[in-house]
Amino acid sequence: MSEHAIHLQTDVLIIGGGPAGAWAALTAAEQGAAVVLVDKGYCGTSGATAPSGTGVWYVEPDAKSREEAMASREGLGGYLADRGWMKRVLDRTYDNINSIAAWGYPFPVDEAGSPHRRSLQGPEYMKLMRRKVQKAGVRILDHSPALELLADEHGVAGAAGVNNQTQQPWKVEAAAVVIATGGCAFLSKALGTNVLTGDGYLLAAEAGADFSGMEFSTAYSLAPAFSPVTKSAFYTWATFYYEDGRVIEGAGSQRGRSVIARTLQKEPVYALLDKADEVVKAAMRQAQPNFFLSFDRLGIDPFTQKFPVTLRFEGTVRGTGGIRIVDETCATKVPGLYAAGDAATRELICGGFTGGGSHNAAWAMSSGYWAGEGAAVYALGQGPRAAQRKAKGLSEASGVPTQAAASAGATDVRDIVSSVQSEVFPYDRNWFRSGKGMKESLDRLEQVWQEVKQGLSSGEGHTVRIREAAAMTATARWMYASGLERKETRGMHRREDFPAQDAAQHYRIVSGGLDRPWARPLEPQATGETKIKEAVSL
Secondary structure, three states, rough: OOOOEEEEEEEEEEEEOHHHHHHHHHHHOOOOOOOOEEOOOOOOOOOOOOOOOOEEEOOOHHHHHHHHHHHOOOOOOOOOOOOHHHHHHHHHHHHHHHHHHHOOOOOOOOOOOOOOEEEEEHHHHHHHHHHHHOOOOEEEOOOOOOOEEEEEEEEEEEEEEEEEOOOEEEEEEEEEEEEOOOOOOOOOOOOOOOOOOOOOHHHHHHHOOOOOOOOOOEEEEEEEEOOOOOOOHHHHHHHEOOOOOOOOOOOOOOOOHHHHHHHHHOEEEEEEEOOOOOHHHHHHHHHHHHHHHHHHHHHHOOOOOOOOEEEEEEEHOOOOOOOOOOOOEEEEEOEEEEHHHEEOHHHHHOOOOOHHHHHHHHHHHHHHHHHHHHHHHHHHHOOOOOOOOOOEEEEEHHHOOOOOOOOOOOOOOOHHHHHHHHHHOOOHHOOOOHHHHHHHHHHHHHHHHHHHHHHHHOOOOHHHHHHHHHHHHHHHHHHHHHHHHHOOOOOOOEEEEOOOOHHHHHHEEEEOOOOOOEEEEEEEHHOOOOHHHHHOOO
């Protein structure tokens, strides 16, 4: 009899229940695979998409529009994006959005009766996706974070975790696994990111996967100082002010955020959405109603009254780094392991600069679709007994704990989280980077890592907090290791000691390792892009 309260065998296991995970589960099931989806929260309400509205990189399939869409962010991203992947994502997103419409999603229509399909309301979108996933026969385990992957000499073979509500363990043996756990916002309190602590990165690293673009993790989003809602696009219509009422010259949402960051190091910054006309105001309220909740509650009109703003850290959630994928199926270099959504690198379509919600939403539904399809084909090709491999958990070999330490003197998990946040939140350490500063942060994070390995205590009694603390520590180390390797300023990676972009460093940086984090340039032939370009041109 199994020691686990729930012990399942399936073809494909999806870890994460946001849009990427939902699309992966749905697509894998449509391929004929048996599918289990586990979510740290409640599939349909947890994660960055569910509580808010998001734009979508949805572009009509005409040559001029597609060319403009691809060219729009290439410069900002340091020309690291790949046109072959961009085309694939634009095609897949167009088809997926149209499928969502056919399933009954209530896209708004304009005065001419044409549907507007470039944005989605998270609550309605994810409620629909959960319903579709369930209808496809996928078994969902809510409130059930994965604590470790299972593997044998042939590759990944499932995962084990715990139910957060009952504290009972679960185990799912599977022939293929898709990691769709989102990025890491380091518990910064940005809306919807409380479950996004880099857990999937840690799982992937323990299995031997590597990462790409982790230096592009300096994503700080504009937000009212009194609100967790990070909708930086709205500040396109803002003027920024010092406390005494003077305009802050050069401050802006996209290209002037560094000016805001430097000012915030010394004094408060205020914003006023005074560039929005009546049409824009109405569109804002319709597209992102939750942006206005805090304002309405406080009696502030953001279009006529100044309000304090901050830059809230969102790390790899709005950054572009993540688990490296090696082919068009979104497979990692580990057999049987796939990655999708914010857990996977988005350099392929964004390069080194955030795609915001729009590109990330398109990537989530596209990569989720491909990862689910690829995982199903792989799993079904392994034969009917592929999920019965007697695989073992990987955390024991890595030495990263999944349980609270028995020792009374173990470090409190909250102290670990605080230590990591003190290295990644400050603007002078992470926004304005230098070799000296990143090296000092890495040295301190190395000490934190050793404390993690020695064992942690969790005052709340939730074992998942142990893994979250370890994942955040590991993620910060990959970020800074990659940042040290890129000795230039490119995309959102800003080096005070190397302020210019260097044409000789026009490459991606791959990173990995747990006890000894490493980072190095990725050879162009190792990206899988040639294969993609050939496939798209057929």
